[in-house]
Amino acid sequence: xxxxxxxxxxxxxxVYALISLGLTMVYGIxxxxxxxxxxxxxxxxxxxxxxxxxxxxxxxxxxxxxxxAAVAGYLxxxxxxxxxxxxxxxxxxxxxxxxxxxxxxxxxxxxGPHTLVYNARVGLGDLAIGSFRLTxxxxxxxxxxxxxxxFLWLFLTRSRMGLAMRACALDLETxxxxxxxxxxxxxxxxxxxxxxxxxxxxxxxxYDNQVWPTMxxxxxxxxxxxxxxxxxxxxxxxxxxxxxxxxxxxxxxxxLSIPFPRDAVAFIxxxxxxMFRPYGLLGKA
Amino acid sequence: MRKQGLLSLVxxxxxxxxxxxxxxxxxxxxxKIGFFAPITGPAAADGxxxxxxxxxxWKEVNDGGGIQGKKVDLIVYDDRLKAExxxxxxxxxxxRDKVVGVVSGSYSGPTRVVAPIFQKAGMPMVxxxxxHPDVTWNPNTKTSNDFIFRNGxxxxxxxxxxxxxxxxxxxxxxxxxxxxxxxxxxxxxxxxAERAIKLGAEILSKQMYxxxxxxxxxxxxxxxxxxxxxxxxxxxxxxxxxxIVRQAKELGIKSQILGEEGFDSPKFLEIAGDAAEGVIIATxxxxxxxxxxxxxxxxxxxxxxxxxxxxxxxxxxxxxMILVSAIKKAGTDPKAIRKALLETKDYDGLTGKISRFAxxxxxxxxxxxxxxxxxxxxRAIIDNPEIITPPMxx
Numbered sequence: 001x002x003x004x005x006x007x008x009x010x011x012x013x014x015v016y017a018l019i020s021l022g023l024t025m026v027y028g029i030x031x032x033x034x035x036x037x038x039x040x041x042x043x044x045x046x047x048x049x050x051x052x053x054x055x056x057x058x059x060x061x062x063x064x065x066x067x068x069a070a071v072a073g074y075l076x077x078x079x080x081x082x083x084x085x086x087x088x089x090x091x092x093x094x095x096x097x098x099x100x101x102x103x104x105x106x107x108x109x110x111x112g113p114h115t116l117v118y119n120a121r122v123g124l125g126d127l128a129i130g131s132f133r134l135t136x137x138x139x140x141x142x143x144x145x146x147x148x149x150x151f152l153w154l155f156l157t158r159s160r161m162g163l164a165m166r167a168c169a170l171d172l173e174t175x176x177x178x179x180x181x182x183x184x185x186x187x188x189x190x191x192x193x194x195x196x197x198x199x200x201x202x203x204x205x206x207y208d209n210q211v212w213p214t215m216x217x218x219x220x221x222x223x224x225x226x227x228x229x230x231x232x233x234x235x236x237x238x239x240x241x242x243x244x245x246x247x248x249x250x251x252x253x254x255x256l257s258i259p260f261p262r263d264a265v266a267f268i269x270x271x272x273x274x275m276f277r278p279y280g281l282l283g284k285a
Numbered sequence: 286m287r288k289q290g291l292l293s294l295v296x297x298x299x300x301x302x303x304x305x306x307x308x309x310x311x312x313x314x315x316x317k318i319g320f321f322a323p324i325t326g327p328a329a330a331d332g333x334x335x336x337x338x339x340x341x342x343w344k345e346v347n348d349g350g351g352i353q354g355k356k357v358d359l360i361v362y363d364d365r366l367k368a369e370x371x372x373x374x375x376x377x378x379x380x381r382d383k384v385v386g387v388v389s390g391s392y393s394g395p396t397r398v399v400a401p402i403f404q405k406a407g408m409p410m411v412x413x414x415x416x417h418p419d420v421t422w423n424p425n426t427k428t429s430n431d432f433i434f435r436n437g438x439x440x441x442x443x444x445x446x447x448x449x450x451x452x453x454x455x456x457x458x459x460x461x462x463x464x465x466x467x468x469x470x471x472x473x474x475x476x477x478a479e480r481a482i483k484l485g486a487e488i489l490s491k492q493m494y495x496x497x498x499x500x501x502x503x504x505x506x507x508x509x510x511x512x513x514x515x516x517x518x519x520x521x522x523x524x525x526x527x528x529i530v531r532q533a534k535e536l537g538i539k540s541q542i543l544g545e546e547g548f549d550s551p552k553f554l555e556i557a558g559d560a561a562e563g564v565i566i567a568t569x570x571x572x573x574x575x576x577x578x579x580x581x582x583x584x585x586x587x588x589x590x591x592x593x594x595x596x597x598x599x600x601x602x603x604x605x606m607i608l609v610s611a612i613k614k615a616g617t618d619p620k621a622i623r624k625a626l627l628e629t630k631d632y633d634g635l636t637g638k639i640s641r642f643a644x645x646x647x648x649x650x651x652x653x654x655x656x657x658x659x660x661x662x663x664r665a666i667i668d669n670p671e672i673i674t675p676p677m678x679x
Contacts, residue, residue, distance in 0.1 A: 008503040135535040254504030
């Protein structure tokens with residue numbers, strides 16, 4: 001049963017990673033907390049669901065959800081953050097929170113307050129070994145997350161644009177003075193982060209078989225805690241922190257049977273890290 | 286042009302006067318009944334269901350000649366599942382609308398807040414399905430709210446009935462319990478556990494999950510799977526219920542899932558899909574009850590709204606009809622209505638035959654339903670008086 005709980009925890013953790021990575025990448029370059037990222041995640045789920053109902057193919061709907069989220073992420077960067085970047089850091093934060101609230105209300109008005117069903121047949125099948133069982137949706141989450149993380153890693157380490165992006169994260173002005181097209185890099189940054197959030201939205205929609213207007217409200221703050229836990233701006237740190245939070249939530253509930261609100265785990269972990277390692281698990285001091 | 290403008294001004298003034306002077310005159314020949322439900326907001330699905338069902342009952346009463354020749358005027362308010370909204374509605378119903386009785390089609394939150402207000406004002410209220418004990422009971426003075434009546438079951442009663450069914454009918458000996466962290470979840474699972482232990486069953490695990498917000502029940506269910514119980518008693522509303530049964534099926538759990546009235550919604554069947562098949566629930570509506578009051582309601586609801594009625598709608602409809610029948614007997618004086626409600630005996634209700642009200646709590650059989658071919662069907666009826674008589678408070 002410990003293996004089963006491990007599978008439960010890593011599945012949840014993988015989705016946390018997909019959501020949190022966009023947040024940490026945006027912080028890494030622009031030093032702003034992109035709260036509306038959770039709205040992009042919800043949008044991805046709705047776009048995915050809508051296209052699933054239109055074309056009845058899960059993989060196409062996953063693609064549509066990712067693209068929809070990426071477009072939205074780009075628009076947010078271009079028309080919300082870029083015009084106010086010269087202001088103090090609190091301005092984009094407030095704008096971001098406002099946008100997130102507005103998005104939640106928009107989802108409610110457009111799609112209705114009710115939970116919608118994302119009953120997609122993925123076509124992967126369960127993976128059962130004895131009493132251990134990786135359910136179809138868990139196979140899906142692990143597979144998609146692994147592929148996305150692999151692409152992200154290859155992109156950041158093997159491509160010129162990835163190199164430019166890492167340079168921007170180190171120092172925006174120096175990178176700019178070496179001829180890096182900073183505004184293109186920032187846009188790319190939002191697009192990649194939003195692609196992952198859109199994928200997370202679709203995956204959770206299928207995993208829970210539910211899409212609803214406020215599905216982003218818990219990820220909105222949990223992802224912040226995860227990003228801080230991993231070390232603000234650190235990509236490997238965020239992935240590690242996500243898996244740790246997913247696993248500890250699952251083990252608190254399932255193995256230790258502590259009647260504990262699971263959403264508190266990320267924050268307790270964050271507080272502990274801030275006390276003993278304020279720059280996060282893999283952040284730089 | 287000018288003349289025409291003057292004419293419309295005069296007409297408007299006449300209409301205006303007629304509206305305000307005319308209204309009180311009209312009020313005298315109608316019987317006003319107040320109603321509130323969470324028609325928008327997070328519980329909108331249940332609120333709409335309650336409103337639809339009560340409006341159906343309202344039309345039936347008026348088509349049948351009203352109450353003692355007077356038409357019934359149903360005054361509907363949306364509490365948006367907010368207690369503060371419900372308080373405003375309570376005073377509006379009494380001061381402006383001058384109703385003679387109130388029906389709650391809402392959850393415990395709004396209902397328990399307005400109950401002491403109506404109690405103090407001597408205004409009778411019948412609650413459709415709100416489960417909190419403090420609806421009919423004042424915990425500060427330790428006295429019964431004797432103007433307030435409840436048509437739904439207390440959590441303890443419904444939980445005990447589910448345990449009675451599990452042990453005596455399903456012959457289950459080993460049980461696991463999973464329930465939401467709210468009053469209803471705690472009281473119904475306590476009622477279940479108490480009765481199950483009394484009947485000699487063993488409780489393997491008892492897990493409480495966060496409410497609202499929990500979507501991933503796999504960690505809980507994985508623990509339950511390890512114990513391999515005969516029955517899993519699960520408490521939750523339709524979203525949680527659907528997630529629990531779906532994820533249990535995904536994880537290959539073979540134990541019988543036994544739920545409660547929170548499962549009793551078309552939304553549960555929709556979200557859970559195939560996984561709902563075979564799930565058994567304890568609830569407050571028997572679709573296979575041959576009495577005309579049940580079959581006519583189910584048929585009329587379906588033809589009026591295009592989808593099937595649920596427990597929430599049926600319970601609210603019943604609450605409205607119970608109040609109407611008391612007014613028919615006693616007239617429009619609130620004290621006389623309350624007396625008629627207290628004297629309710631063998632009432633032929635949509636959600637079962639009500640033998641009486643005890644401290645405002647309904648005494649009637651609990652329905653056990655099973656999902657067959659995507660529909661709730663009769664499985665058993667629990668009428669053991671030891672179970673269905675609510676515990677008296679002192």
